[in-house]
Amino acid sequence: MIDILKGTWHLIYSNFSMWKEDVANVTFNYTPEEKDGKYVLLDEVKYLKGGKDKSITGYDYPEDDTKFTWKGKGLLGILSSNWQLEWISHTQDCIIISFEKTLLTPAGVDILTRSDTPNEQILYEAKQIIKMNDRLRKVAEGLFRINGSNALTED
Numbered sequence: 001m002i003d004i005l006k007g008t009w010h011l012i013y014s015n016f017s018m019w020k021e022d023v024a025n026v027t028f029n030y031t032p033e034e035k036d037g038k039y040v041l042l043d044e045v046k047y048l049k050g051g052k053d054k055s056i057t058g059y060d061y062p063e064d065d066t067k068f069t070w071k072g073k074g075l076l077g078i079l080s081s082n083w084q085l086e087w088i089s090h091t092q093d094c095i096i097i098s099f100e101k102t103l104l105t106p107a108g109v110d111i112l113t114r115s116d117t118p119n120e121q122i123l124y125e126a127k128q129i130i131k132m133n134d135r136l137r138k139v140a141e142g143l144f145r146i147n148g149s150n151a152l153t154e155d
Contacts, residue, residue, distance in 0.1 A: 001065045001085060002041055004092055005030045009112035012123060012149045015142040016099075016108045024048045024148030028112060035059055043070060048148065081105065086136060087129050094122045096129060098139055109140035116149060 011019065011026035019026060024047065031042040041060040046053065058076060060068040060083075072079040083099040086109075093114040101107040111126045113119075130136045130143070 002030075002032050002039060002062065004088065005041060005085070005095075006032055007114070009095065009114060010116045010118070010149060011110055011112050011146050012118060013111040013127075013143050013145055014108065015140055015144065016105065016110070018105075019047075019146055020144065022050055022147075024146070025116070026146055026148070030060070041068070079104070086133075087126065089122050089125065091122070094118065094126055096126055096136070098136060107139050109136060109143060111143075118149075 007030060009028045009030070011028065014026075026045065026047040029044040029046060031044070033040060033042050038061065040062070043058050043060045045056040048054070056072075056076065057074070058070045058072040058079075060070050062068055066085040068083050068085075070081045070083060071077070079102075081099055081102045083097055085095060086098050087096040088094070095112050097110050097112065099105070099108055099110075109130060111123065111130075113122070127143075130140045
């Protein structure tokens with residue numbers, strides 16, 4: 001699964017409150033590497049906030065093919081969170097991930113695509129997957145379009 005996730009993903013929909021605050025063009029950048037003898041993903045989230053480039057960096061440690069534990073890098077080293085790959089499109093250009101509640105953040109859901117101008121049909125399919133899954137539907141409450149993404153806001 002690490003190899004499928006490798007590369008840049010554009011955050012199109014989320015319900016994570018941090019992405020509501022004057023934030024645009026959010027990308028998740030996954031780079032496989034070896035760390036402490038384990039095959040992990042270097043996880044760099046890049047975004048614009050108030051017109052300035054910002055980033056959050058950590059490592060994703062796989063628990064199995066779809067479950068990961070993110071651990072912050074540097075000053076963020078005391079933080080961690082669990083997330084899961086819930087769905088990947090048949091074309092492997094759209095994913096749904098969910099993340100568990102932490103002390104600092106609520107549980108939530110993200111829809112990411114390889115393109116910043118995603119295929120509207122694949123986004124519709126992703127939203128239908130969420131609606132049909134009781135657990136995901138509850139966790140995805142308040143899903144919104146990210147500023148700077150070119151996705152339509154229609155359901």
